[in-house]
Amino acid sequence: MELFDSLKSKIKGKDLRIVFPEAKDERILGAVVRLYHDDLLTPILIGDKDEVLTVAKEHGFDLTGIDIMNPNTYDKYDEMVEAFVERRKGKATEEQAREQLRDVNYFGTMLVYMDKADGLVSGAIHSTSETVRPALQIIKTRPGVSRTSGAFIMLRGRDQEKYVFSDCAINPNPDAQVLAEIAVESARTAKMFGIDPKVALLSFSSRGSAQSPEVDKVREATRIAQEMAPEFEIDGELQFDAAFVSSVAKQKAPDSKVAGQATVFVFPELQSGNIGYKIAQRLGNFEAVGPILQGLNKPVSDLSRGSIEEDVYKTAIITANQALQN
Numbered sequence: 001m002e003l004f005d006s007l008k009s010k011i012k013g014k015d016l017r018i019v020f021p022e023a024k025d026e027r028i029l030g031a032v033v034r035l036y037h038d039d040l041l042t043p044i045l046i047g048d049k050d051e052v053l054t055v056a057k058e059h060g061f062d063l064t065g066i067d068i069m070n071p072n073t074y075d076k077y078d079e080m081v082e083a084f085v086e087r088r089k090g091k092a093t094e095e096q097a098r099e100q101l102r103d104v105n106y107f108g109t110m111l112v113y114m115d116k117a118d119g120l121v122s123g124a125i126h127s128t129s130e131t132v133r134p135a136l137q138i139i140k141t142r143p144g145v146s147r148t149s150g151a152f153i154m155l156r157g158r159d160q161e162k163y164v165f166s167d168c169a170i171n172p173n174p175d176a177q178v179l180a181e182i183a184v185e186s187a188r189t190a191k192m193f194g195i196d197p198k199v200a201l202l203s204f205s206s207r208g209s210a211q212s213p214e215v216d217k218v219r220e221a222t223r224i225a226q227e228m229a230p231e232f233e234i235d236g237e238l239q240f241d242a243a244f245v246s247s248v249a250k251q252k253a254p255d256s257k258v259a260g261q262a263t264v265f266v267f268p269e270l271q272s273g274n275i276g277y278k279i280a281q282r283l284g285n286f287e288a289v290g291p292i293l294q295g296l297n298k299p300v301s302d303l304s305r306g307s308i309e310e311d312v313y314k315t316a317i318i319t320a321n322q323a324l325q326n
C-alpha cells in the first residue's frame, strides 16, 4: 500500500481533532474540507466566524459541520489564561497571557495542551518560529527529549524508496547529546511510517578516516545514541556514500550493520541537514514530506509558506497519525 493510503486508513473514522489556526487561508480551507469529507479527522478552525465564512464562500468551500473557534469570544478564555500562566511558571503574567492568547497560534496550541484537540497544523502564513515557539513553550518535549527536531520523509517512485532525513528544520548547532536524541527520535519516526530504522550519523569522515572536533561530536553522539536506544541499529560516524552504497560500506565500515543499508540519515547540524534534503528533493526527484516535528508531548506541524493545498492535506494526515501514536 502506498504510504499515504496506509496513513489514511489508520486515522479514518477515529475522530482525531486537529486545529488549523490559519482559517482564512484558501489552501487551509481547501484541505480542511477534503479531510472532513474523507472522514479522516475533525478539523477545528480558529478565527472570526463571519470572516472565515466569507472567505470560504468566496472560494466556493462549504464549511457546514466544521467547528470555528474565535479567541475573542471563547467562553473558557479565563480558564485558558489561568492554565497558560501556570504552564509558563513565572514567565508570563495574567495580563500578558490575556494578550498573547489572542494570537491564533498560541490559542490553538493551548487547545491542544488542554486536551480540547489532538494536534495542530499551522505555518502556511506564519514563520517557523511563530508556529513552533508556542509549542516549545506550552506543549514542550517528552521526558528524555531535551530538544524537538524536524524530520523529512523522503519518497521516490510510488513509495518504493522511503528514507528519513533529520534534523532539517530546527536546531542550528546541536551538541553531541542533542544529536544523539535526534538520532533516536528519528528512528521512532521511521517506525511510525513503516520504515525499518537503520540509523547513520553522517559526517565527512567514516570511522575515524578524518580527525576534527566536528567529527568527534558525531562519534560521541553515536555512542550516546547507541546507549540510549540499544533496540535500534545506529552507527556513525559515516560519510553518506559509506552509509548508502554497499560496495563503499564494505571498504569503509565492513563490520557495520547500518553502513550500506541506512534508511535514517542524521545530519551533524542544520545547515547540512537543510541543504541535504533540498538536494535530494531537487536533484534526486524525491518528494520531501515534512518537517515532522519529533519529540513533542503532542504533535504540532509547521507548514512551509510555499505549501500548496495538497501539502496541507498530507501534513494534517501525518499530524493525526502522530496523535494516534501518542
Ligand SMILES: CC(C)(COP(=O)(O)OP(=O)(O)OC[C@H]1O[C@@H](n2cnc3c(N)ncnc32)[C@H](O)[C@@H]1OP(=O)(O)O)[C@@H](O)C(=O)NCCC(=O)NCCS
Residues within 6 Å of the ligand: 091, 128, 129, 130, 132, 133, 136, 137, 141, 146, 147, 148, 149, 168, 169, 170, 171, 172, 274
Ligand atoms: C525553533 C526556534 C524557532 C526556537 O527559537 P526561539 O523561540 O528563539 O527559542 P528560545 O531560545 O527563545 O526559546 C523559547 C522556548 O523554547 C524552548 N526551545 C527552544 N528551542 C527548542 C527546541 N529545539 N526544542 C525544545 N524546546 C526548545 C526554550 O527552552 C524556551 O523555553 P522556555 O521559554 O520555556 O524557557 C529556533 O530554534 C529557530 O528559529 N530555529 C531555526 C528554524 C529555521 O529557521 N528553520 C529553517 C528551515 S524550516
